[in-house]
Amino acid sequence: MTVRKSLPAPLADLTDRFFYRANIRLKLFYAMLALIVVVIVAINSAGHYIFTRDFLGYLNEQAQERMEDMVPRLEQAYRDNHGSWEFIRDNPRTWFALMKPAIVEHTGAGPAPGPTFTPSDLTGATLRFTLLDTRRQFVIGYPNVGADARLRPLMSNDTLIGWVAQTPFESVIGAVDLRFQQSQFLAQTAIAVIAIMLAAFLVVRISGVLLKPLSRVANATHKLAGGDYATRVEVASGDEVGQLAHDFNLLAMTLERNEKLRREFMADVSHELRTPLGILNGQLEALEDGVLQADEHTIRSLKSEVVHLNKLVGDLYDLSLADAGALTYRKDDIDLAPLLRDTVxxxxxxxxxxxxxxEADLPASMPLHADGARLQQLFNNLFENSLRYTDQGGLLQLHCRLEQQQWQVIFDDSAPGVEAAALGRLFDRFFRVEASRSRAGGGAGLGLAICRRIVEAHQGSIAAADSPLGGLRIRVALPAGFARPDPEHTQESTA
Incomplete structure (x- = not known):
């Protein structure tokens, strides 16, 4: 986005039209096309550099060495011919004889040497030499001496007697250079066409492999956004796209479960609120019609429904604060043993x-850093749960012990028990083992959910299992020991 803003407006509009708004298939093609162009330009630049710098430079160096080799012979020939260049003017035979490289004298130890050729001979360096007089007028050799020619002075007794000019190789190969460039252009064009066709083929293949599962995920996402939480995507690979499909399925399952829980929550809340409100409304209407008398029994009945309604609203409020992480805890160093004894x-x-x-078996002291009021609420809910669901004549055993720096508070009650499938859901909001139970026999299914939030806020754990007494065992684990907080640290927190 920053790159687009830094571009001129026309270029930004063009980039937006041909790249940012293009689909993935076109973006892949553009990327591969740009790569091909960069590679071709790099190859062309490297070839041109090697041709002009290395190859032509090598040829010119060979010619320079050849020119230095012939300078002493030209100076000696000038002196031998009475200080004039007339002996060589219009005499190519003598000129070429002077340009031949020096031949080592034969010693007789081996076969006589044959004609001597050097790399400069093979590249035509001698054809690019020119002899000039002191006024730089043409004497013999290559006639088209340009401004880029390399000049070497000829001296005799410290007196300038002429010049030898070497025309660079690149100045005489205009047609060859043009043909080389044309050959390069044709080769690059052919390579570019083949590369573009190959890029298009690869884009089609890659897009078929990548875009098909991505399209399935995109279509499923549209359905999910429309409320179809049962949508799933087939996981056909183990790569990033397959991981995306797997994560999408997890997301869809989570949304489907949350939607189901939301509907159940709304239905349970409306049911739990409607029942006491209906009873209150019915009894108030009966009082208005004179069917009921405003005696102590009627007032007690109305008050019990108001208490029940108030507790339900209070539990809902606490649970909403806990879910939002806004439930306040004022923790301090406390002794849990007296708190449990008072609750019993x-x-x-x-x-x-x-x-x-x-039956309570409690140690003499249980040091703990916690919010005593919230723990009182926790244990009240657990005692209330056992009171509601334990058959008459039953037993509740409460015992505590220290294990691995954690206080284990264990509630064991007698029959009836809880099915194994329901144990893991006991701490879900509004969950009740028997959905058809009477209001008199149980609560709204919020108490244990609030218990779990309180325990987790104290960095502890709570779990349900079968009790040895035939009923339900609830184990609460809380970190043991007093805290030593920083003096500036506040004891009030939210969880």
Whole structure:
């Protein structure tokens, strides 16, 4: 996006039209086409550089060495011919004889040497030499001496007697150079056409492999956005695209489950609120019609429904705060043992009225850094749950022990038990083992869900299992020991 903003407006519009708005297939083709162009330009530049710098430079160096070799012979010939160049003017035989390389004298130890050729002879360097007089007037040799010719002075007794000019190789190969460039252009054009065809073929193949699963994911995403949470994508590979399809399926499953939970939640909330409101409305209408009298029994019945409604609303509020991470905790160093003893004493009378017994085995002290009020709420809910769902004449055993720096608080009650399939869902909101149970026998299914949020806020864990007494075992694990917080650290937090 930043690159597009930095471009001129016309170029940005062109880029937006041909690249950013193009589909993936065209983007792949553009990318491969750009790569081909870059490679061809690089090859052409490298070939031109090698041809002009290395190859032609080598030829000119060979010619320069040949020119240096012939300079002493030209100077000696000038002196031998009475200080004049007339002996060589219009005499190519003498000129070429002076340009021949020096021949080493034969010693007789081996066969006589044959004609001597050097690389400069094979590349025509001698054909590009020119002899000039002191006024740089043409004497013999290559006639078309240009401004780019390399000049070498000829001296005799410290006096300038002439010049030898070497015309660079590149100045005499105009037609060859043009033919070379044309051959390169034709070869590059053929390579470019073949490369573009190959790129188009590869794009079609790659897009067929990549875009088909991506298109399936895109189509499924449109359906998912439209509310079809049952949409799934086939996972056909183990690469990134396959991982994307797998993650999409997980997302769809999560959304489907959340949508189901949302509908169940709304139905349960409406049911739980409608029941006490309906009873209140019915009893108030009966009071208006004179069917019921405003006596102590009627007022107690109305008050019980208001209490039930208030508890339900309070639980919903606490649960919503816990889900949003806004439930406030004021943690301090406390002793859990007295808190549990007080809770047992407060609820023991209600257990006795239901024909139930409580056996508590608590240590003398249970140091803990926690919010005492929230833990009181936690244990009240657990005692209430056991009170509601334990058969008359049953037993609740409470025992605590220290394991691996954690206090294990274990609630074991007697029959009835809970099916294994339902144990993992006991802490879900509005979940009840028996959906058809009467309101008098159970709550709204929020107590254990709130318990889990409180325990997790204290960095602990809570789990349900079968009890040895034939009922339900709930194990709460909380970190043991007092904290030593920084003096500036606040004790109030949210979770």
């Amino acid at each position: 004493q407060m609820i023991e009378d209600r257990y006795r009225k239901r024909g139930l017994r409580i």
